[in-house]
Amino acid sequence: MYILLVEPDRVLGQTYSEALKKAGHEVVWKRSAQSALDSLDTKLPDVIVLELQLGLHNGVEFMYEMRSYHEWQNIPVIVHTINHYSRSDIFEPALKQLGIIEVLYKPQTSLKKLVRAVENIK
Amino acid sequence: MRQIKTKAIVLTRTSYQEADRILTLLTPDQGKIRGLARGVRKERSKLAAGIELFSESEISYIVGRGELMTLTSTRLIKHYDHIVSDMDRTMLGYEFLKRINRITEEGAEAEYFELLLSSLKALDQLDFEIGLLELWFNAQLLKLGGHQPNLTTDSTGNKLSDKSAYMLDVEDMVFSLQPEGFYNANHIKLLRLVFTTKEPSPLTKLQNIDPVLSASQNLVSSMLRQHVRI
Numbered sequence: 001m002y003i004l005l006v007e008p009d010r011v012l013g014q015t016y017s018e019a020l021k022k023a024g025h026e027v028v029w030k031r032s033a034q035s036a037l038d039s040l041d042t043k044l045p046d047v048i049v050l051e052l053q054l055g056l057h058n059g060v061e062f063m064y065e066m067r068s069y070h071e072w073q074n075i076p077v078i079v080h081t082i083n084h085y086s087r088s089d090i091f092e093p094a095l096k097q098l099g100i101i102e103v104l105y106k107p108q109t110s111l112k113k114l115v116r117a118v119e120n121i122k
Numbered sequence: 123m124r125q126i127k128t129k130a131i132v133l134t135r136t137s138y139q140e141a142d143r144i145l146t147l148l149t150p151d152q153g154k155i156r157g158l159a160r161g162v163r164k165e166r167s168k169l170a171a172g173i174e175l176f177s178e179s180e181i182s183y184i185v186g187r188g189e190l191m192t193l194t195s196t197r198l199i200k201h202y203d204h205i206v207s208d209m210d211r212t213m214l215g216y217e218f219l220k221r222i223n224r225i226t227e228e229g230a231e232a233e234y235f236e237l238l239l240s241s242l243k244a245l246d247q248l249d250f251e252i253g254l255l256e257l258w259f260n261a262q263l264l265k266l267g268g269h270q271p272n273l274t275t276d277s278t279g280n281k282l283s284d285k286s287a288y289m290l291d292v293e294d295m296v297f298s299l300q301p302e303g304f305y306n307a308n309h310i311k312l313l314r315l316v317f318t319t320k321e322p323s324p325l326t327k328l329q330n331i332d333p334v335l336s337a338s339q340n341l342v343s344s345m346l347r348q349h350v351r352i
Contacts, residue, residue, distance in 0.1 A: 064175075
């Protein structure tokens with residue numbers, strides 16, 4: 001699978017990227033929302049693994065922006081984040097509406113679980 | 123062809139062909155309009171900066187034959203950039219845009235623009251309690267739609283008392299006296315405030331509202347679902 005990984009942290013990005021590559025996938029890793037959008041213009045991924053806590057433009061902005069383009073409306077997205085949200089009443093319906101397949105909370109997600117979540121999309 | 127210059131807030135953006143965007147914009151004097159912004163996907167477009175979400179912009183557009191206007195220039199007046207520094211605020215900001223878009227039609231009154239602008243300004247203040255802001259926003263949406271609960275007298279016409287408990291009939295928007303009622307004077311005071319205050323800033327002075335905020339939010343959300351269908 002061709003995976004777009006959006007992860008701002010250098011160490012984590014490298015770790016996730018390597019784990020996904022080791023499982024046989026092609027990974028392009030971007031550290032910001034803008035560079036991820038630019039990457040979508042180059043090649044469509046099979047899945048996006050997205051941290052919501054990004055610098056400048058956050059992951060929610062990225063999602064709304066991405067989904068506003070017809071050609072990017074059906075790309076599956078897995079949110080893989082450090083964030084916990086106080087307003088789940090707003091957050092959960094909105095994520096569903098944005099077509100997010102799964103939300104993984106980083107401290108509770110092993111690399112194996114991340115790879116499995118990606119492969120479940122096939 | 124007629125050219126119009128006005129202020130606007132972007133409600134939605136969708137792609138159109140390779141480099142264009144169709145925007146839904148809320149204005150104070152032209153209602154809600156749909157405009158075509160050409161070439162904004164290209165990095166150096168002069169229009170791009172003025173069509174940011176969570177912003178107030180000045181726009182110029184040409185009125186054509188169809189319902190789609192053509193944007194000729196945009197200038198950013200203010201981008202409320204603190205909103206996107208907090209995830210909950212970002213989500214609520216998108217909710218505000220969605221609700222206003224759903225509720226307004228072409229000839230939307232200036233009050234909707236003012237409500238959205240005030241809400242974005244308040245949301246941009248990181249110390250503004252967002253639950254309270256959402257309550258105020260929803261109450262104002264109801265009020266603009268002509269739906270306001272009776273916060274003076276109960277279902278029998280008697281003045282609402284400080285010492286009694288009530289339930290609300292959501293359909294008739296009136297409280298009725300009930301010994302086991304869930305709502306008391308504190309809820310009613312908070313509702314009076316959010317329905318009557320035209321700007322959200324006075325709400326920042328409220329203290330210790332947590333015990334009544336959540337129930338008041340649920341109540342106003344029920345009224346919105348019942349009367350405004352959102």
